[in-house]
Amino acid sequence: MGKIADYLDSQQAAREERLFELLRIPSVSADPAHKDDVAQAAQWVADRIRGMGLEPEVIPTNGHPLVYAETPPVAGAPTVLVYGHYDVQPPDPLDEWITPPFEPTVRDGNVYARGATDDKGQMLTHLEGAAAVLATEGKLPLQLKFLIEGEEEVGSENIGPFIENNKDRLACDCVVISDSGQFAPGLPAITYGLRGIAYYEIFLTGPKQDLHSGSFGGAVTNPVNTLAKLLGSLTDDQGRIQIPGFYDDVVPLEQRERDEFAGLPFDEARFMKQLAVDGLSGEEGYTTLERRWARPTCDVNGIWGGYQGAGAKTVLPARAGAKVSFRLVPNQHPKDIYQALKQHLESQLPPGIKLELVDHHGGAGVKFPLDSPYMAAASKAIEQGFGTKPVFIREGGSIPIVDDFARKLDADVLLLGWGLDDDNTHSPNEKFCLADFHRGVRSSAALWLEMASAS
């Protein structure tokens, strides 16, 4: 690593400038108005890969394009597929950003921008890690395949079929993804489990138009009242989800995991202070880390109905709706949850209200074995990049594609996170610590050397 490390040190400023370039592109995949920006980000990634001496392809899909490239196979060494995404979450609410979301700004050693850590910055560490090995050694000691998508924040709908139809091309022993976090600053983590997600939208329709709540209230069923009742019925007062059958397939936490989580330096008071809340709540009988990482949830992500303007409008609304998502754990499946939710909602629907339940996207939760040779190689590589051994944790967020890789390519997945808990992913003022960016790049370069001898 000596020569590579020297090279990496000499390239810090240029590497940061490349990161900022990518962050300036507002590649918001959820918003059709940003379609061209998303395409521009894909092109940027392809150009970077071409700059490493590889031959990238920008592959069109029914949605946003994939970027793909590979290095030559190396006899006796494994093949590793690197996955990441160049699309980002919408930046709303805009007025809460200190500096604009697509003007990367450095403050206190962090770069602030939408996508800084999720996932442009983290994804880029692996391009830069491989670039450093190529620049210093002329070749890689193993085969790498890069597959970078632009629809992670809207459900990764097109990459699944692509993997299904390109199993030979994408064949690999292991998949590496950096789209998660360290456990704490300076305490890097390998995430061996992720929650899945099932995201739905509820639309309720009552009378054909908004009515006067005085003349009609009390007799005409109010869609917002109904929505509140339906959403309220999803959980009990102990935080347990009340949809019949919801917990049927849940793999319970092992005692070993509960012990490991309990041993982590998690400071609940600091966590609450960081979020500015005076208390926490959740499923009774589980710790905060267990609730965040390894138990299923129900969160209303958005709700609307009736008059939202200033002042008091005495209206009985015609319509109401909500976006509702469930974080899933192994072995829950989104399609089962859809059926159970639909039945639960329909069984409670009052007269005069019509229900539509839209299935937005979903993915199962995953858990990988802690004793694989790839896990060991990753642990050694991270120790070289960060100067300390990683801890093994789970994560509450979802990368639906991980389950696809594991099942369709029959590969282990290594989730190596360089982010931090307070990076504000999906929130205003998203950031990425630049020192961690460089440590991530060093870990990535070391990873390709360590993985070459793992099998």
Add this chain to the structure above:
Amino acid sequence: MGKIADYLDSQQAAREERLFELLRIPSVSADPAHKDDVAQAAQWVADRIRGMGLEPEVIPTNGHPLVYAETPPVAGAPTVLVYGHYDVQPPDPLDEWITPPFEPTVRDGNVYARGATDDKGQMLTHLEGAAAVLATEGKLPLQLKFLIEGEEEVGSENIGPFIENNKDRLACDCVVISDSGQFAPGLPAITYGLRGIAYYEIFLTGPKQDLHSGSFGGAVTNPVNTLAKLLGSLTDDQGRIQIPGFYDDVVPLEQRERDEFAGLPFDEARFMKQLAVDGLSGEEGYTTLERRWARPTCDVNGIWGGYQGAGAKTVLPARAGAKVSFRLVPNQHPKDIYQALKQHLESQLPPGIKLELVDHHGGAGVKFPLDSPYMAAASKAIEQGFGTKPVFIREGGSIPIVDDFARKLDADVLLLGWGLDDDNTHSPNEKFCLADFHRGVRSSAALWLEMASAS
């Protein structure tokens, strides 16, 4: 009435043109952007009154102005105060209007515009009725006092203190208000009871900013989930409001009233068809008319929280809120309901959520005696205007000022409605039947003659 009726017939076109002029002014009192338009509507009303030969005053308040005028006292005849309002509800949702809300358009004998029936059109019938008597007779056989306000749709906050401070000036035997409806087309009604209203806004605050629902969901209390649970707790599955003490002061329906309502030609199937709903719901044990007119309600008028844009954003929202109002019946009082609601909400607030409960406006419900001489005079006048005797009904909507008039001026209030159930007050495509406009004017002219001999 012969000469007056002839005069009225000859003036139809000019009268309609005056109505359209007033309807073109977008006097939306709830929206600060329309402040000048509201002032312009006040000026229009004053100009019309001046056109009748009276000396109107435009009286500034802390909000929108009042318009006041009076005719000379007549010995031996009662003094009648006419109340109405020139402000209108917001026109949203705009895209559901067939023709723009402030471009009055006649279709099938109706004029379509925001405020057509609520209350510009109805209020104007009394100016035009008095104008006709003045134009033909030279004077009125009783004293009239006109008090027209511009804040009815935002809670009539400033007229209350004005009445309080001007009891001598406003002293009268009876108040006449047309801001309600006929029972059915061709079946005019005198409304002897109104529901009150208590309108609140709930603001819930959770974490300091929107969070990633994967990383934080399950442990951080979600304000939208909480809001749904709180709103869902306001009623039970039988439509009974669950706030402790809510029904304590409710005056129950008399059997005589229940019998009268049951005898009215109310077609529930037609009612549902009109609203395009396949069922109705409400408080168990009461008929649809009883639920609409004489039982208290709880309606969520608006709700917001989290991501409302297109697609799926996996966010745990920082904030959520709802506008919630209760229709009240005699003898419930908004201040008591506020306390009871606040306590009910606070008692259920989970850790990590802060509650703010804003009291928007309120007014008590009222009921007037059916056997007064003014009620008899009104019945005779309406028979002359509409060609049929009125029925006596109650109404679910609120005119908070009615309670003020009754208590502060110690006067009976006559609620003479010319509107129809499907006039879309507070909804897109509000309308007023032009034939009823003219019948209302004729009834009003007759009313001043009949009232002159009532005492």
